Amino acid sequence: MQVSEVSAGWILSIYLFYLSVLVAASWAISVYYAYQRTWKPFNPILGETYEMVNHGGVSFLAEQVSHHPPMSAGHAENEHFTYDVTSKLKTKFLGNSVDVYPVGRTRVVLKRDGVMLDLVPPPTKVNNLIFGRTWVDSPGEMVMTNLTTGDKAVLYFQPCGWFGAGRYEIDGYVYNAAEEPKVLMTGKWNESMSYQPCDLEGEPLPGTELKEVFRVADVPKDDKYQYTYFAHKINSFSTVPRKLLASDSRLRPDRYALEKGDLSKAGFEKSRLEEMQRAEKRTREADGQPFKPRWFDLTDEVVPTPWGDLEVYRYSSRYSQHRAVDGSQDAASENEDVETTEFNPWQFGLSSSD
Secondary structure, three states: OOHHHHHHHHHHHHHHHOHHHHHHHHHHHHHHHHHHOOOOOOOOOOOOEEEEEEEOOEEEEEEEEEOOOOEEEEEEEOOOEEEEEEEEEEEEEOOOOEEEEEEEEEEEEEOOOOEEEEEEOOOEEEEOOOOOOOEEEOOEEEEEEEOOOOOEEEEEEOOOOHHHOOOOEEEEEEEOOOOOEEEEEEEEOOOEEEEEEEOOOOOEOOOOOOEEEEEOOOOOOOOOOOOOHHHHHHHOHHHOEOOOOOOEHHHOHHHHHHHOOOHHHHHHHHHHHHHHHHHHHHHHHHOOOOOOOOOEEEEEEEEEEOOEEEEEEEEOOHHHHHHHHHOOOOEOOOOOOHHHOOOOOOOOOOOOOO
16 A cells, blocks of 8 residues: 555544534534624513424424523434533623623534534624624634543634734634644635644645635525525524424514514514513512423533533423424424414413503
């Protein structure tokens, strides 16, 4: 066997051994493309949910589990992986900007090998909140760790300099458990990421070249919502299950009005929902009843993060049981009129039409 063949086989083995961390880190980076869209989102209502089926075999459920502090929990699954997240954003207002710290825990388990991955994303800065054109940057480190083997990807999001210099750029390495660099990664979070095997000094191995691991998909031109095709799909009713939960965010009347271009009605409905949320809180407190999420349970686990401790929520089997009982695990049919379902995240007898 020639030396070049040995080298090629060795390089391939390096790639395959660190494949899970490499691909998972690229997946985590891909979501940052949406950070170019700076519209203010709707604040989730306590108990609000989002369900998705019919997307590449993936099912997903998220629930707003706390209002103060704002926290959400999510669970996704298909035949290859499970994904669990508890998110609690921490913010620091700085006048014309705000720093956002992602106090949270994200875990991905690869079912075939039993590999568990853990993600720590970088903080985010929203600039020009009051004066100038609003834009978002995420300078700092992203760490994707293989908790099973100890390998990890450490990627540095470059801060944006004068006249946009360095914006979007990411550089870093995949390290083994001994913290030796094995694969270098480079790219831009709004375009693509590439990888290349490297030596212990972090330099590319001779005879290798950069290979692309992901590229941002084409997006609709002149889209009034600045959505990707994927965002349009997951916001549509084409990805809802049969008998959609009445607490689903797609059913919010303020969101529906905004989608139809009725800004006045959207503002009115948003204020009405927020007042209903305050009214339910008063009712709940008067009865001495704590809020309990329907589909996630608060555990005794408190984990440290770079920005503070986090109380962890766990996906409950109640959701699977709920879907199994009424036989509604499949996607809604074209004949099912889910859009007319009244939005109802309330647990104490309120109605969105009150």
